[in-house]
Amino acid sequence: MLKFKNKFKFGSSNTNGDKSTSPELSTVSSSPRNSVDSKRTISTNNLSDTMLKLSINGASQQGALPEEASSSSSSTASASPKKSDYNQQATTQSSHKDHPTLVSQPHSSTAHEVEQPNTTASHNPGLLTVKIYNSNKIQLPIQIDNNKQILHALAVNSNNESTTQYLLKNLGALESNESKGTDDQSGSSDHLLPGKLATSLLPSIITIPNAENLVKSLLYLTIEFDNNVLVIEPQKGTVNQSTWNQVVSFDVTKKSNTNQNIGSNFLILNLFIRLPSMLIPESEKLSKKHLFTNNTSPNANPNNIGDLLIGTIKLPLSLKYHVKPIRLMNHEYLKFTNYNLNASDLVSKELGEIMLTIEFKPISKAPLSIDDFDLLKVIGKGSFGKVMQVVKKDTKQIYALKTLRKQHIVSRNEVTHTLAERTVLARINNPFIVPLKFSFQSPEKLYLVLSFINGGELFWHLQREGKFSMDRSRFYIAELLTALESLHELNVIYRDLKPENILLDYQGHIALCDFGLCKLNMSSNDRTSTFCGTPEYLAPELILNQGYTRSVDWWTLGTLLYEMLTGLPPFFDEDTPTMYRKILQNPLRFPSFLESTDAQDLLIKLLQKDPKHRLNDATEIKSHPFFKDIDWVKLINKSYLPPFKPNVENLLDTSNFDSDFTNEKPQDSVVDDFLSESVQQQFGGWTYNGDTVFK
Ligand SMILES: Nc1ncnc2c1ncn2[C@@H]1O[C@H](COP(=O)(O)OP(=O)(O)OP(=O)(O)O)[C@@H](O)[C@H]1O
Numbered sequence: 001m002l003k004f005k006n007k008f009k010f011g012s013s014n015t016n017g018d019k020s021t022s023p024e025l026s027t028v029s030s031s032p033r034n035s036v037d038s039k040r041t042i043s044t045n046n047l048s049d050t051m052l053k054l055s056i057n058g059a060s061q062q063g064a065l066p067e068e069a070s071s072s073s074s075s076t077a078s079a080s081p082k083k084s085d086y087n088q089q090a091t092t093q094s095s096h097k098d099h100p101t102l103v104s105q106p107h108s109s110t111a112h113e114v115e116q117p118n119t120t121a122s123h124n125p126g127l128l129t130v131k132i133y134n135s136n137k138i139q140l141p142i143q144i145d146n147n148k149q150i151l152h153a154l155a156v157n158s159n160n161e162s163t164t165q166y167l168l169k170n171l172g173a174l175e176s177n178e179s180k181g182t183d184d185q186s187g188s189s190d191h192l193l194p195g196k197l198a199t200s201l202l203p204s205i206i207t208i209p210n211a212e213n214l215v216k217s218l219l220y221l222t223i224e225f226d227n228n229v230l231v232i233e234p235q236k237g238t239v240n241q242s243t244w245n246q247v248v249s250f251d252v253t254k255k256s257n258t259n260q261n262i263g264s265n266f267l268i269l270n271l272f273i274r275l276p277s278m279l280i281p282e283s284e285k286l287s288k289k290h291l292f293t294n295n296t297s298p299n300a301n302p303n304n305i306g307d308l309l310i311g312t313i314k315l316p317l318s319l320k321y322h323v324k325p326i327r328l329m330n331h332e333y334l335k336f337t338n339y340n341l342n343a344s345d346l347v348s349k350e351l352g353e354i355m356l357t358i359e360f361k362p363i364s365k366a367p368l369s370i371d372d373f374d375l376l377k378v379i380g381k382g383s384f385g386k387v388m389q390v391v392k393k394d395t396k397q398i399y400a401l402k403t404l405r406k407q408h409i410v411s412r413n414e415v416t417h418t419l420a421e422r423t424v425l426a427r428i429n430n431p432f433i434v435p436l437k438f439s440f441q442s443p444e445k446l447y448l449v450l451s452f453i454n455g456g457e458l459f460w461h462l463q464r465e466g467k468f469s470m471d472r473s474r475f476y477i478a479e480l481l482t483a484l485e486s487l488h489e490l491n492v493i494y495r496d497l498k499p500e501n502i503l504l505d506y507q508g509h510i511a512l513c514d515f516g517l518c519k520l521n522m523s524s525n526d527r528t529s530t531f532c533g534t535p536e537y538l539a540p541e542l543i544l545n546q547g548y549t550r551s552v553d554w555w556t557l558g559t560l561l562y563e564m565l566t567g568l569p570p571f572f573d574e575d576t577p578t579m580y581r582k583i584l585q586n587p588l589r590f591p592s593f594l595e596s597t598d599a600q601d602l603l604i605k606l607l608q609k610d611p612k613h614r615l616n617d618a619t620e621i622k623s624h625p626f627f628k629d630i631d632w633v634k635l636i637n638k639s640y641l642p643p644f645k646p647n648v649e650n651l652l653d654t655s656n657f658d659s660d661f662t663n664e665k666p667q668d669s670v671v672d673d674f675l676s677e678s679v680q681q682q683f684g685g686w687t688y689n690g691d692t693v694f695k
Pocket residue numbers: 093101379380381382383384385387400402434450451452453454457500501503513514515516
């Protein structure tokens with residue numbers, strides 16, 4: 001993929017009807033445009049007389065205030081912000097990217113592109129606290145090898161004496177049953193143990209001998225809300241029955257979606273086990289590979305087939321108005337399900353249960369400032385500033401903080417696009433789009449606080465692996481398709497789909513980021529003419545400057561699928577004008593190894609040069625035979641286990657980010673730009689902490 005390097009970066013802020021660049025103009029252009037004429041004045045509502053209600057499974061519940069609804073969390077990292085200057089962000093960025101976004105061709109902006117907020121509806125931000133007490137009757141969805149040596153070693157190394165005694169007793173009973181030939185629990189072949197029996201022989205946590213008493217948990221639980229994920233481990237017990245006693249908290253800012261099918265309004269708990277591979281029978285490794293969070297990265301240990309997903313709990317959270325803290329769930333046991341198994345695959349339908357309490361505490365707080373965060377690492381650079389991994393001091397939540405320097409935005413005439421990015425992020429609710437949690441500003445800068453997604457850019461994975469398998473490409477394209485569908489439903493065109501703007505989360509799900517080229521108010525047949533995007537991904541009608549519709553997003557989806565399957569975009573050429581000519585004139589060709597006729601057919605239909613003949617509707621695309629095995633409800637609920645799991649150690653892990661960035665000192669540089677009052681007013685509606693809702 002080095003073949004993509006050294007592409008220029010330019011783009012456009014044109015709005016309806018303004019003249020655009022010609023495709024031959026393949027040079028950077030960023031001259032100033034006229035002032036942005038729209039002010040966004042968002043007044044935050046007084047919420048004191050409003051009640052915020054949360055309901056679970058649709059049933060509203062109000063309860064007594066549990067004062068212990070503390071904000072403690074399993075995240076413990078913190079670092080002090082360090083002050084110094086940053087002023088190279090824009091220049092270093094283009095060398096990092098292989099598909100640079102086209103940046104600005106100057107045009108005046110109109111009010112049409114900037115949306116006015118609806119301040120009549122409001123939503124109270126708050127803190128969701130989940131307390132996990134203990135799990136019970138957990139069983140594995142697979143059988144394990146009856147490897148006494150390993151089971152014995154695990155039992156002996158349990159981190160708890162009474163657990164060790166219990167496990168050794170169970171192992172002893174198993175052995176004596178076997179010698180008497182009365183193995184009535186198994187019911188299966190001699191060398192396999194059923195999932196239920198297996199978990200009563202495994203400790204949930206062990207102390208690794210000769211490793212300075214390193215404690216390693218076999219069992220772990222991921223808790224996800226609004227794409228933020230926390231990982232907790234039990235304190236003691238067997239896999240069958242563990243004590244957790246952990247408390248985690250999540251910031252709640254986003255207005256809840258009433259559509260219960262949308263995944264991001266769920267609290268999702270996934271229970272995993274790190275099974276020693278010697279306990280996994282060959283048959284399971286082969287036949288039920290999809291149950292494991294497989295890691296196919298080139299450096300992965302081939303013996304490590306990944307962690308086994310035991311089961312999932314999904315709680316739809318429906319947020320309404322309430323001002324008092326409430327307990328939504330009080331010491332209740334919830335059962336795990338495994339969406340990746342057919343009922344017939346399960347030895348028993350019961351996979352076990354976990355006891356938890358869920359509380360919500362509204363927080364009426366003034367807008368945030370940079371002082372509310374500790375800065376941990378630099379993780380990326382964008383056109384107007386950098387992106388840092390940060391921890392919010394009060395809730396200890398880890399976030400990505402994107403900083404944008406106002407002076408740069410104004411001088412490159414990108415106010416409209418920047419405001420559009422904030423607006424779209426605040427409104428959108430799709431599990432495969434990185435959620436905005438807060439936004440705030442200082443006199444010099446704008447800040448976006450986003451869920452921190454640490455599986456790395458899809459670009460980075462594609463670069464390392466050359467191309468992806470058919471199944472893996474299909475999975476990513478399907479998740480992206482729903483993301484684009486949600487944007488189009490909000491009358492937004494994305495316009496910049498490319499591997500650099502797609503992040504993978506810790507499990508390997510898609511999280512689309514970078515909404516800087518979004519165009520608002522584009523209903524299905526509306527046309528615009530802004531020349532922007534990324535050269536390799538530009539649709540023919542955009543190059544021809546004929547005006548274009550949302551259809552350009554489906555062209556880019558086709559381009560992306562082609563690149564995933566073959567390693568290169570369809571009409572790629574080192575020379576940009578030649579590439580434009582090829583996009584306009586060359587027929588679509590497929591390499592011989594691309595055998596799937598369904599994939600070829602979909603690509604032909606998405607990469608139609610004339611948008612009138614292109615597949616132009618998400619529902620139609622979803623029903624194409626290429627996606628025939630996809631259950632779209634299951635997909636949007638994030639119930640498919642991704643085909644690839646990035647190497648992510650924990651929440652703080654930044655190893656999937658470029659070390660050129662992560663080695664930099666994280667700092668919010670001091671800049672002394674002066675912006676006039678009228679310029680400042682253009683950024684008037686920027687702040688967002690859940691108080692402002694857009695229609
Ligand atoms: N929520 C996030 N979690 C983790 N990393 C992120 C997140 N958002 C952005 N990044 C990282 O920071 C990089 C730059 O962010 P982003 O693309 O949003 O900036 P930009 O200024 O819009 O970029 P561009 O100049 O390409 O338009 C991303 O490519 C990604 O690696």
